[in-house]
Amino acid sequence: MTTEFLVNQIKQKKSFLCIGLDTDLDKIPLHLLEEEDPIFSFNKAIIDATHDVCVAYKPNIAFYEAYGLQGWQALEKTMAYLNENHPEIFTIADAKRGDIGNTSTRYAKAFFETLNFDSITVAPYMGKDSVEPFLTFEDKHTILLALTSNEGAFDFQTRMLEQKELYKEVLLTSSRYKNSENLMYVIGATKASYLAEIRKIVPNSFFLVPGVGAQGGSLEEVCKYGMNDQIGLLVNSSRGILYASKDEKFDQSARKEALKLQKEMENYLQR
Numbered sequence: 245m246t247t248e249f250l251v252n253q254i255k256q257k258k259s260f261l262c263i264g265l266d267t268d269l270d271k272i273p274l275h276l277l278e279e280e281d282p283i284f285s286f287n288k289a290i291i292d293a294t295h296d297v298c299v300a301y302k303p304n305i306a307f308y309e310a311y312g313l314q315g316w317q318a319l320e321k322t323m324a325y326l327n328e329n330h331p332e333i334f335t336i337a338d339a340k341r342g343d344i345g346n347t348s349t350r351y352a353k354a355f356f357e358t359l360n361f362d363s364i365t366v367a368p369y370m371g372k373d374s375v376e377p378f379l380t381f382e383d384k385h386t387i388l389l390a391l392t393s394n395e396g397a398f399d400f401q402t403r404m405l406e407q408k409e410l411y412k413e414v415l416l417t418s419s420r421y422k423n424s425e426n427l428m429y430v431i432g433a434t435k436a437s438y439l440a441e442i443r444k445i446v447p448n449s450f451f452l453v454p455g456v457g458a459q460g461g462s463l464e465e466v467c468k469y470g471m472n473d474q475i476g477l478l479v480n481s482s483r484g485i486l487y488a489s490k491d492e493k494f495d496q497s498a499r500k501e502a503l504k505l506q507k508e509m510e511n512y513l514q515r
């Protein structure tokens with residue numbers, strides 16, 4: 245998917261909401277456990293109830309790998325369902341991959357070609373030759389971890405490296421990579437106050453912003469400091485939407501939470 249198409253979707257739907265499909269068998273409604281494929285049944289119900297209020301879905305791959313073959317098959321079915329029924333929705337494999345170039349190419353093929361995701365999250369730690377193989381795929385996006393939402397982000401990412409924080413170096417250096425127009429960045433909603441500085445370094449890039457909802461990040465602050473003239477934001481909530489209730493009407497409870505965020509977003513888009 246092109247960035248232009250994504251921006252149009254955001255404008256049409258008045259939403260830059262990304263719903264994280266972090267499906268956990270210990271948290272889904274009990275009646276679904278009797279189904280043949282509870283993970284897919286849950287995902288399908290969530291997608292059916294929310295696809296008109298969000299522009300992206302982000303399955304975190306850990307939640308699928310944790311269930312072995314059953315989990316991987318549920319991921320494949322979820323992607324096939326999305327690509328067939330909602331090709332206009334941007335899909336993100338939250339996989340945090342990256343390796344020597346030869347191996348990164350195989351990761352890229354797995355997620356961009358075999359599973360047909362529009363994007364993948366990648367760790368920058370191994371540098372240019374580990375990231376560039378992802379960037380060669382046309383209309384596919386590589387979302388580099390820059391300043392993450394967790395407390396441990398302060399262990400390394402904000403450390404000074406020759407008078408510059410490491411996350412700033414990641415932004416600057418990666419923006420010079422070949423095909424860097426295919427780069428986006430992960431910036432945690434819990435670090436919203438950093439966004440003004442970050443925008444100075446990468447004014448035109450899209451940010452995937454996890455951390456509203458369960459992690460307590462502020463959507464208002466994210467929009468205040470992070471929005472650009474092309475919106476430039478995909479704000480993710482996973483648990484806050486998926487597990488809004490555990491009863492028979494879990495999908496409608498999820499919709500209600502998603503709609504709340506979409507309405508807030510609509511408001512910020514009008515400002």
Ligand SMILES: O=c1ccn([C@@H]2O[C@H](COP(=O)(O)O)[C@@H](O)[C@H]2O)c(=O)[nH]1
Pocket residue numbers: 264266304338391392393394430431432454455456457458459480481482483484
């Ligand atoms: O910095 C990061 C990078 C990724 N994540 C992932 O996003 C979701 C957040 O889930 P919530 O339930 O809304 O907290 C999850 O998949 C994380 O692994 C992140 O939180 N922060």
